[in-house]
Amino acid sequence: MPTLTFTDISLLRPTPSLLPFPCPLKPTEKLRIHRLPLKLRCSIAEESKISPSKLSPNLNAADAATADCVIIGGGISGLCIAQALATNHSAVAPNVIVTEARDRVGGNIITVERDGYLWEEGPNSFQPSDPMLKMVVDSGLKDDLVLGDPNAPRFVLWNGRLRPVPSSPTDLPIFDLMSIGGKIRAGLGALGLRPPPPGHEESVEEFVRRNLGDEVFERLIEPFCSGVYAGDPSKLSMKAAFGNVWKLEQTGGSIIGGTFKAIQEKNKAPKQPRDPRLPKPKGQTVGSFRKGLTMLPEAISKRLGSKVKLSWKLSGVKKLDNGEYSLTYETPEGLVSLRSRSVVMTVPSYVASSLLRPLSVCFFCSHWQIGTSFTFILHECLHPAYSIHPELIVIFILGCKFT
Numbered sequence: 403m404p405t406l407t408f409t410d411i412s413l414l415r416p417t418p419s420l421l422p423f424p425c426p427l428k429p430t431e432k433l434r435i436h437r438l439p440l441k442l443r444c445s446i447a448e449e450s451k452i453s454p455s456k457l458s459p460n461l462n463a464a465d466a467a468t469a470d471c472v473i474i475g476g477g478i479s480g481l482c483i484a485q486a487l488a489t490n491h492s493a494v495a496p497n498v499i500v501t502e503a504r505d506r507v508g509g510n511i512i513t514v515e516r517d518g519y520l521w522e523e524g525p526n527s528f529q530p531s532d533p534m535l536k537m538v539v540d541s542g543l544k545d546d547l548v549l550g551d552p553n554a555p556r557f558v559l560w561n562g563r564l565r566p567v568p569s570s571p572t573d574l575p576i577f578d579l580m581s582i583g584g585k586i587r588a589g590l591g592a593l594g595l596r597p598p599p600p601g602h603e604e605s606v607e608e609f610v611r612r613n614l615g616d617e618v619f620e621r622l623i624e625p626f627c628s629g630v631y632a633g634d635p636s637k638l639s640m641k642a643a644f645g646n647v648w649k650l651e652q653t654g655g656s657i658i659g660g661t662f663k664a665i666q667e668k669n670k671a672p673k674q675p676r677d678p679r680l681p682k683p684k685g686q687t688v689g690s691f692r693k694g695l696t697m698l699p700e701a702i703s704k705r706l707g708s709k710v711k712l713s714w715k716l717s718g719v720k721k722l723d724n725g726e727y728s729l730t731y732e733t734p735e736g737l738v739s740l741r742s743r744s745v746v747m748t749v750p751s752y753v754a755s756s757l758l759r760p761l762s763v764c765f766f767c768s769h770w771q772i773g774t775s776f777t778f779i780l781h782e783c784l785h786p787a788y789s790i791h792p793e794l795i796v797i798f799i800l801g802c803k804f805t
């Protein structure tokens with residue numbers, strides 16, 4: 403009899419949230435980002451067989467049927483996990499439920515269409531990696547996929563001017579975002595002429611300044627890092643946030659040494675056949691859908707059917723003597739309870755922290771305070787006759803996309 407590998411409470415990556423109230427926690431010293439591996443294949447799931455029990459004097463948590471896995475949060479993480487479980491592990495986890503506090507799925511993903519405009523109020527695009535494309539195709543959205551122009555330039559505002567970022571090795575000698583001295587420092591550091599790694603886990607800032615110098619950090623990595631994570635690179639862990647680059651130094655003794663080693667290993671490894679259904683992006687680009695990002699969570703939720711419970715806000719978690727979890731929800735029908743063999747938390751970190759604290763199941767709840775960054779999206783529709791003065795708009799924002 404196969405067993406599940408996630409028989410306890412799992413915590414997915416802490417993410418920023420758009421909740422309209424301030425995060426009650428202080429910034430953390432180190433924020434580790436745990437990535438969700440998106441290796442998914444989707445199929446239409448069966449109807450949920452789990453019946454919740456209403457909490458009343460005559461009916462308690464023990465009366466409810468037991469789910470194999472309850473996922474807290476119907477954002478993209480929760481939905482992807484549910485989809486993967488329903489598709490790849492339905493034999494061992496036939497009864498999976500996703501519970502979402504709001505009356506819609508998607509979490510941070512909020513696409514709005516109004517007055518002939520379509521805009522995103524949360525994330526605006528994703529990286530079209532193969533696992534992600536597989537999820538898109540399996541969700542039935544292949545024809546709705548929109549990929550960006552890989553040749554569209556990227557710029558960093560430096561010393562009052564927008565300067566192009568190098569997009570290929572041939573740009574390296576000529577791009578004017580860095581000085582000649584800064585480029586030489588970066589090159590020597592990448593070859594291994596730099597201080598050795600310290601004994602502790604380095605932040606992004608520490609790693610980049612040590613390996614590639616101050617200019618690479620200040621002019622390339624800091625803008626990139628705040629654009630991707632909206633986080634503070636002096637607090638983000640290099641290993642967690644940019645694990646692939648961190649590994650290069652570990653395996654090859656330097657960034658360039660590690661790159662060569664990785665290429666050699668890739669060439670030696672047997673080639674995995676690529677799923678022929680997947681579209682092939684032409685170069686580095688980003689993706690979305692014809693009607694915005696919200697199409698993805700909505701498509702997955704539709705396939706999961708009654709396994710997704712909306713307006714179910716988890717308010718309490720208890721561990722029962724038999725090892726199962728008892729979950730209490732506030733719902734429009736009043737308090738209801740569910741029992742489950744395993745629970746996956748995909749809620750923002752500060753919500754998870756307060757929900758899990760009474761269980762004291764982990765170091766995380768009792769010792770860790772997790773920082774959350776809040777970001778706001780501003781949309782500006784420009785008439786082609788208007789131009790934007792860079793100093794007016796770029797100084798106080800993380801980044802700007804022209805579409």
Ligand SMILES: Cc1cc2nc3c(=O)[nH]c(=O)nc-3n(C[C@H](O)[C@H](O)[C@H](O)COP(=O)(O)OP(=O)(O)OC[C@H]3O[C@@H](n4cnc5c(N)ncnc54)[C@H](O)[C@@H]3O)c2cc1C
Nearest residue numbers: 475476477478479502503509510524525526527715716749
């Ligand atoms: C402004 C902004 C821009 C971004 N831009 C990009 C981008 O361009 N590209 C990109 O890849 N990423 C981007 N991100 C990050 C991306 O949006 C998140 O990583 C992703 O949406 C996180 O999804 P999630 O499911 O993990 O969490 P969430 O989307 O936060 O979902 C968690 C869900 O849990 C629910 N929940 C909370 N409490 C409870 C409870 N007690 N009971 C039940 N449910 C509960 C919430 O309602 C929510 O639906 C951006 C984020 C923000 C905020």
